[in-house]
Amino acid sequence: xxxxxxxxxxxxxxxxxxxxxxxxxxxxxxxxxxxxxxxxxxxxxxxxxxxxxxxxxxxxxxxxxxxxxxxxxxxxxxxxxxxxxxxxxxxxxxxxxxxxxxxxxxxxxxxxxxxxxxxxxxxxxxxxxxxxxxxxxxxxxxxxxxxxxxxxxxxxxxxxxxxxxxxxxxxxxxxxxxxxxxxxxxxxxxxxxxxxxxxxxxxxxxxxxxxxxxxxxxxxxxxxxxxxxxxxxxxxxxxxxxxxxxxxxxxxxxxxxxxxxxxxxxxxxxxxxxxxxxxxxxxxxxxxxxxxxxxxxxxxxxxxxxxxxxxxxxxxxx
Amino acid sequence: xxxxxxxxxxxxxxxxxxxxxxxxxxxxxxxxxxxxxxxxxxxxxxxxxxxxxxxxxxxxxxxxxxxxxxxxxxxxxxxxxxxxxxxxxxxxxxxxxxxxxxxxxxxxxxxxxxxxxxxxxxxxxxxxxxxxxxxxxxxxxxxxxxxxxxxxxxxxxxxxxxxxxxxxxxxxxxxxxxxxxxxxxxxxxxxxxxxxxxxxxxxxxxxxxxxxxxxxxxxxxxxxxxxxxxxxxxxxxxx
Amino acid sequence: xxxxxxxxxxxxxxxxxxxxxxxxxxxxxxxxxxxxxxxxxxxxxxxxxxxxxxxxxxxxxxxxxxxxxxxxxxxxxxxxxxxxxxxxxxxxxxxxxxxxxxxxxxxxxxxxxxxxxxxxxxxxxxxxxxxxxxxxxxxxxxxxxxxxxxxxxxxxxxxxxxxxxxxxxxxxxxxxxxxxxxxxxxxxxxxxxxxxxxxxxxxxxxxxxxxxxxxxxxxxxxxxxxxxxxxxxxxxxxxxxxxxxxxxxxxxxxxxxxxxxxxxxxxxxxxxxxxxxxxxxxxxxxxx
Numbered sequence: 001x002x003x004x005x006x007x008x009x010x011x012x013x014x015x016x017x018x019x020x021x022x023x024x025x026x027x028x029x030x031x032x033x034x035x036x037x038x039x040x041x042x043x044x045x046x047x048x049x050x051x052x053x054x055x056x057x058x059x060x061x062x063x064x065x066x067x068x069x070x071x072x073x074x075x076x077x078x079x080x081x082x083x084x085x086x087x088x089x090x091x092x093x094x095x096x097x098x099x100x101x102x103x104x105x106x107x108x109x110x111x112x113x114x115x116x117x118x119x120x121x122x123x124x125x126x127x128x129x130x131x132x133x134x135x136x137x138x139x140x141x142x143x144x145x146x147x148x149x150x151x152x153x154x155x156x157x158x159x160x161x162x163x164x165x166x167x168x169x170x171x172x173x174x175x176x177x178x179x180x181x182x183x184x185x186x187x188x189x190x191x192x193x194x195x196x197x198x199x200x201x202x203x204x205x206x207x208x209x210x211x212x213x214x215x216x217x218x219x220x221x222x223x224x225x226x227x228x229x230x231x232x233x234x235x236x237x238x239x240x241x242x243x244x245x246x247x248x249x250x251x252x253x254x255x256x257x258x259x260x261x262x263x264x265x266x267x268x269x270x271x272x273x274x275x276x277x278x279x280x281x282x283x284x285x286x287x288x289x290x291x292x293x294x295x296x297x298x299x300x301x302x303x304x305x306x307x308x309x310x311x312x313x314x315x316x317x318x
Numbered sequence: 319x320x321x322x323x324x325x326x327x328x329x330x331x332x333x334x335x336x337x338x339x340x341x342x343x344x345x346x347x348x349x350x351x352x353x354x355x356x357x358x359x360x361x362x363x364x365x366x367x368x369x370x371x372x373x374x375x376x377x378x379x380x381x382x383x384x385x386x387x388x389x390x391x392x393x394x395x396x397x398x399x400x401x402x403x404x405x406x407x408x409x410x411x412x413x414x415x416x417x418x419x420x421x422x423x424x425x426x427x428x429x430x431x432x433x434x435x436x437x438x439x440x441x442x443x444x445x446x447x448x449x450x451x452x453x454x455x456x457x458x459x460x461x462x463x464x465x466x467x468x469x470x471x472x473x474x475x476x477x478x479x480x481x482x483x484x485x486x487x488x489x490x491x492x493x494x495x496x497x498x499x500x501x502x503x504x505x506x507x508x509x510x511x512x513x514x515x516x517x518x519x520x521x522x523x524x525x526x527x528x529x530x531x532x533x534x535x536x537x538x539x540x541x542x543x544x545x546x547x548x549x550x551x552x553x554x555x556x557x
Numbered sequence: 558x559x560x561x562x563x564x565x566x567x568x569x570x571x572x573x574x575x576x577x578x579x580x581x582x583x584x585x586x587x588x589x590x591x592x593x594x595x596x597x598x599x600x601x602x603x604x605x606x607x608x609x610x611x612x613x614x615x616x617x618x619x620x621x622x623x624x625x626x627x628x629x630x631x632x633x634x635x636x637x638x639x640x641x642x643x644x645x646x647x648x649x650x651x652x653x654x655x656x657x658x659x660x661x662x663x664x665x666x667x668x669x670x671x672x673x674x675x676x677x678x679x680x681x682x683x684x685x686x687x688x689x690x691x692x693x694x695x696x697x698x699x700x701x702x703x704x705x706x707x708x709x710x711x712x713x714x715x716x717x718x719x720x721x722x723x724x725x726x727x728x729x730x731x732x733x734x735x736x737x738x739x740x741x742x743x744x745x746x747x748x749x750x751x752x753x754x755x756x757x758x759x760x761x762x763x764x765x766x767x768x769x770x771x772x773x774x775x776x777x778x779x780x781x782x783x784x785x786x787x788x789x790x791x792x793x794x795x796x797x798x799x800x801x802x803x804x805x806x807x808x809x810x811x812x813x814x815x816x817x818x819x820x821x822x823x824x825x826x827x828x829x830x831x832x833x834x835x836x837x838x839x840x841x842x843x844x845x
Binding site for chain 3: 051053055100103104106107108110111112114115116118119122123125126241242245248249252280283285286288289290291292293296297300
């Protein structure tokens with residue numbers, strides 16, 4: 001009973017927000033929640049469901065962002081095509097990274113992803129002919145677009161809002177779909193015990209790579225969105241360890257291996273960040289760290305994981 | 319019909335030769351016991367045959383196909399399933415899910431996979447426990463769960479690694495019956511066991527390993543009288 | 558030739574401090590099998606301790622070590638006893654995530670209270686480095702190197718000659734057996750973590766006069782520390798020392814002979830190669 005109704009209500013609320021507030025600040029906040037939901041959902045597929053804790057997911061965000069920006073700025077391709085390609089290239093890059101890193105298990109895998117992310121960040125920083133290095137890439141002007149006959153106003157936040165909603169729904173839909181599929185069951189088995197999973201006939205490497213590819217695709221889409229929304233990227237913004245770590249936090253605090261966890265985590269963290277920014281300017285990361293510690297200690301299943309266990313029908317997934 | 323042909327299988331761990339030049343054929347429908355003192359290399363032999371570790375030399379042929387070098391899941395797909403000496407269930411998943419995951423190998427549809435799993439759980443006598451977490455089961459139940467999981471992959475050949483370890487006499491009797499039922503159902507079985515009575519009762523044939531070397535390969539009644547076997551278990555003076 | 562020697566000397570000097578930091582991380586891993594993501598922030602705390610000692614009380618950093626190192630030891634023990642002890646049983650990954658949260662907490666508290674401005678300690682005697690054989694050896698780096706050697710020797714003696722040291726080594730080999738032999742594993746865990754933190758803090762104090770200090774330095778340090786510890790073999794103290802010096806050399810030589818930009822990359826690539834092909838470390842002494 002509760003799940004589909006909650007979901008429909010949630011979607012209804014999302015679509016109605018711009019009708020309720022035309023204040024760009026609040027619109028920006030909701031866009032940020034959706035953006036982090038995207039990233040949290042992406043990480044969750046690999047880190048939550050499959051138990052492969054990646055500390056380098058910003059790699060795919062950055063690859064997506066640079067793909068989108070470079071295709072538009074250097075080749076003049078449509079940024080919307082670029083957005084999708086950002087996801088695709090993210091997934092493509094994930095394949096060799098996965099093949100290298102999946103040979104390792106547990107914390108060694110995590111450290112390897114960190115190393116790979118740092119290498120890519122340093123390459124992006126130094127390969128100036130391709131990425132413009134620390135100067136970064138700037139979009140001054142987005143191409144005119146007509147949506148069902150109406151010209152889209154890129155100065156307003158609204159178009160970005162709806163794009164973000166679409167992407168977030170895509171990510172959550174993909175997560176939901178995976179969680180109910182054989183792939184999802186296999187991922188949970190891999191998380192539990194990789195040797196037993198192999199003994200059950202599961203091709204653990206192939207399964208992990210598939211999860212990583214989907215995860216990287218979504219993160220790449222998020223990266224492309226980031227570039228088009230903020231119109232400026234540089235290696236330290238999109239390839240940083242902080243970015244990777246914040247993705248982990250969203251998923252872990254919200255609820256590992258759940259569909260709704262990332263959005264709960266994103267709401268929490270963006271709200272805290274904004275409250276902090278208002279009163280203290282800096283320091284919201286203090287609370288991220290603290291919350292992370294509290295969640296791991298008292299609620300390793302995450303906030304949504306805990307809430308879900310109170311709802312009737314507690315054994316249902318999602 | 320030779321189902322499994324092992325030829326000159328050898329494994330070195332640094333300076334230690336854990337398995338040395340092991341060769342034997344296994345016919346379809348046989349129930350082979352693999353025994354030997356602790357450290358004899360029995361589990362290593364299983365690991366070699368199941369693909370968990372790579373041999374230093376030798377081949378393993380299943381129905382004529384060399385399976386050396388295949389990853390464990392690929393070996394499972396070819397028809398060899400195994401249990402572990404120290405049980406490894408998916409602890410935080412439900413009993414039914416544990417088996418359904420393996421059933422998925424041949425049946426991608428969840429409902430049908432779960433139905434298959436339920437049927438197998440019935441054959442190992444774990445009916446009432448579908449929803450329990452694997453970690454909540456007793457040791458005997460976990461061992462049966464692991465057998466169920468192995469059976470769900472529809473193996474031609476089943477490796478059981480000390481399925482009776484830690485069980486009480488009544489449970490051991492049930493386990494013997496279960497293993498025989500499995501063999502009668504068409505699955506060839508290799509059984510590592512320390513329980514000599516169980517081996518005597520159910521095995522058609524026994525291979526004895528000692529320090530990685532096969533020292534005997536015969537029917538159970540001859541094995542217990544075999545001088546090398548007695549020496550291996552009891553030492554020189556015991557003969 | 559002079560450049561090569563200079564590069565090597567600089568590499569070894571830096572490497573010795575890297576080694577100290579890495580030893581701290583590796584003993585914690587060896588005994589408790591945990592990877593402490595907050596280790597770099599412990600170094601940062603040592604650095605800032607030295608800075609504030611100098612800025613507020615005009616304490617020479619090397620003298621202030623006498624104050625800060627014992628404090629860091631107690632702090633480390635507190636963190637292990639009060640925070641980590643409850644988390645470790647829930648698994649490696651949870652502990653990793655928890656220490657990542659702790660790292661964020663410490664680094665950002667520091668950032669909040671001390672701001673992100675780069676600080677430096679300008680010691681009067683550091684201005685003109687002596688040049689034996691034409692090779693510049695900055696005085697603070699030399700003193701740090703000397704102290705690092707003394708500390709390492711002391712640690713070696715502690716681990717090999719004292720009862721507590723032996724208890725630590727026993728627990729690192731096999732915690733269950735050690736417990737059966739009467740070792741208080743809980744106490745060993747606490748002391749080891751304190752020791753690891755103290756080493757990190759000490760390295761921070763020693764490094765303070767030679768670097769720009771800022772609160773988020775822990776992030777990059779902890780990553781380098783992992784590289785060292787993996788190169789040298791997880792859990793191996795001699796390995797960590799060798800790995801630290803090796804990384805110092807690789808970075809120094811890389812900066813001069815390959816490119817300043819990519820010098821950090823070399824370390825990471827080496828790290829990945831070792832993780833993939835020789836997970837027990839370059840010298841094969843590590844635990845996997």
